[in-house]
Amino acid sequence: MSRPAYELCTLLVDDTYGELTSRIFKALLCYGRQSLPALLHRTDLSYRLAKHGLSVLVQQHLVLWNTSSDDHLTLYEANTAVAYSLVRSGKYIKIAEAQAGEFAGKVLSNLLLLGHARVGDLVQAYGVGQSKSTHDGLAATHGPPSKSLSSMSSHVDGRLEEEIFTLESIHRTLCELLQAELVSRVHISHFRSDADNRIEAEKLVPKPEEYKAKSKREQDAQHEAVVQRKLKEWRFCTNEEEDEIEDLKKGKKRLHRDLETRRPGKRQRRYSPLGQEVIGTTGEDYQPMLEGTGYLDSNLILRVNHAKFAVLMRNDHLVDLADRMISTSTAGVYAQVLRTLGPKVQDCQVEAESPNDKDAEIELSALPQLSTDDLVCAIKDSSELANALGKLDDGRLNMAQFDHPKKRRKREVFSEDGEMVDGEASPEEEEDAFDSNAEETISDIASDPDEANGGAKFEPNALPGFLLDPHRDAIRDHLLVLAIHPMSFLHHFPKTPILPEQWTIDFSTLMKNITHHTLLETITSRHGLPAARLTRILFDRGKTDEKILCSTSLLAQKTMRSYLLPLHKAGMIGLQEVPRDNSRNPQRTNFLWFFDPERCKAKVLEETYKTMARCLRRARVEGEKVKGTVEKASRSDVIGKEDEFLGAQELEALNVWKDMDERIWGEVSRLDDLVACLRDF
Amino acid sequence: MASSTEEVPAKDEDITMTEPSGVSSPKELRNALYARCASFEEGHIFDQYELFAFDIIPDNSVEQLQAYTKQLAKDGLFKLMTKDGKACWKVVKRADAIKYRSLSQDEALVYSYIEGAAREGIWSKLLRNKTNLHMTTMNRAVKSLENKNMIKAVKIVKYPNRKTYMLAKLQPSENVTGGPFYTDGTLDEEFVHQMSFWTERYIIGRSWWHPPLPEHKKKSSSKMTQGQAEELRAAELRQRGPGRDRSKAMLPMHPGYRGYPTLSEVTRAINGSGLSGVTMKESEMEQLLDILCWDGRLERIRHGKAYRAVKQVDGEDGVELGNGLTESPCGRCPVFEFCEEGGPVNAKSCEYFQEWLQF
């Protein structure tokens, strides 16, 4: 992260938690990881104040710390990722509301402000005692919020008091949040930096020498895999490995216990945020809100799970893109795909389980998949979908291309024997025929889709033994539209003799495409279309000499230069000098332009951080101007009676400021969308 | 690019040759030899044995052949060349030979190199290197050749600053002119724009489903003959131009749709449209389609075999513009780099922001 990013983080911390914390945070950012005495020296704070500030920061996960077991020295380190995500609080709350209801949004906003919290404390904060009747919603109490919460009630429009909370509803909400993985358990590793975690993990797992492997390299690879697994398990709070190691120590006991408790399958547990450890009950699969007993363990400590929020934000972004690039109906289907895949996607970053990517196909099939049937069940109404695709009059469609190669071959044989029912030419023949009589095939005449549908002549499923299912076909068609899009929204696994048709999303390719798209979008709107053209050429063709660039881009040399130079100046593209001989004479040097997406991305990100920081600064400046009025307006005796206490001018100023503030924050949120797209997805 | 007038003298020779001649003077023999060679296709290279095979040289004597070819070369009618160290010859047209004869030695040298470069042309610097003439001598020769209308200067698209020459009667090759997108060595931007505009509309019309327009009459669903269909389409084209505009209401085609235009289809369509005076080649159209792809207006589909229009396009006449960064004042700020808290340019005193906030 760069300086503007640091400035931005400091500003955010300052805005949210005040001056003391931001001062410490800034010192940690500027001078890096350090111990308390060093920090005291840097910040000129008293021991007590610094301790206090640090404890707040640690509570918020804004500062990571680690006490080394060797010298017992505690070192603190700023956590920029969490600091940055402060800007997303609003989005988080909205997402939580959408996922688990309005109340969930409130619980989440509390959790956001508290960093992490014990379930018991959270419940208590809403003023509901353990003893209250839980089955009787009517007998619920009006919970007077505790001090800490009332301080934030302004965030939720002061409506906190009006809510009716029952113990049950709080627990249910928390459960829902847990299940949606929006909140997760806190693990000690969450307080440590990645490097520290790695050191700790390496201490725990067996040394490389202990693995049974032929070569040193294999040993290292095995060791690495185990370390990664450990880290991942810490991150997602799945204790399986820990258990296993312990079980191994215990030997046979394990088998015994397994039989006794019938622990669910490994895979299942892996994705379940509610392992037994979470709720403190052993032996049974957890069901949210079991009658009377389904409360969460009040000692359970929860925090906001940023990774999952990023996934959800990414889903929204993807659906939005599909909407813009394809159509609204298709985007609807895509949203359902993403929802269905949801529980299987924990993190935007693709885990590099096997860094040596041998075969892309194999890797793809390792991704979470879903079958057409899953979606057909999930989507209830397809009437509108069927009419949302264009068809031709003659209904000649080439659906065979989506079949499994083997099946395609079989159909060919069919046609050779003259047994094809619908008399359709074999796909290969069609392909050949396609070019020659293309004139016929292309028709500009918009057809009545029902008619084309009714013909069913083209349906590949019309083979004997297949029932026509318009609902299923409509959905499948939209899925295929997504799959053939150059953005590769979806990956299609054709039906095979053993497996049903499957779909998956190859996120790494998709996100690469989207990042590229976003960068070029930025370039287009900043430098113009020809600049985007040049950049794309450089991307496609690699390093290119100006002459060739000129002739490929069909731009006059002067025009081209007038676009290249600003692009270069803005750091979007690079220029490499390749001397033709030792003289280093510019005349005897080739100049090659190139576009490095990574570099460009870093540059755009940095600029975005800086822009966000500028916006926040400006928001402050605007705030300063009306500071007096705002303070007056937020006095307890003035609230609600603004018209009485405030003059017309003051009211006007207040409104103008509110508009501006909204506008600036709106912009910051748009900027954050960009950061999310480029950095997090 | 031989003009037909030059063929005439060659024909004359044919007539003389057909006369049977018992004993011939060396001149007649020379002429006969020349005529025989000229009847071959232009640029054919003859070696010694081929010439003997004509059975014109008495007794196939090497000395005689040598004498004749020497004289012919002197007259400029034969060009002596070597191949694998052996002598061989090329025929020069009589009209050219006359021209040659009128040239000075330097001019002839320069001319021969320019001629050698054919339709590609030769760069003056290279010409000087090859002829090994002094700058002024060469310039003089070039000037006089130009005045005699035997060579011309052309502009090479790739190197517009290089003085390049070629024979006056030749049409510069496409490497030199840069193809149909260039006129006189400069890019014809208007033409490129026109062509890409048309192409884009054509592809838009064929790659998305445009929900029926209100005035659209339902066509009879019975199969029509190809002629009918074409007529119908022609009528539509006349009505609405080659394609349809990009719109938000466009719907995707069915995944099995096979009508996404391919390169050859687009080429055929554009040549059929009469938009361009010259016939476009596929390679040229590919260049144009590539440009449209790089502009983010088209995308390749079906493994790059066919093209489809991009539904939503940014920029220029684009509907949606950019993202959070490009729409904020700082994203377009000229002093962005210097803007810093406490610096001479900062967010507090920023006017761009003021403007933006008031919009």
Ligand code: SF4
């Ligand atoms: S705050 Fe103003 S001066 Fe600074 S970068 Fe933004 S627009 Fe430019």
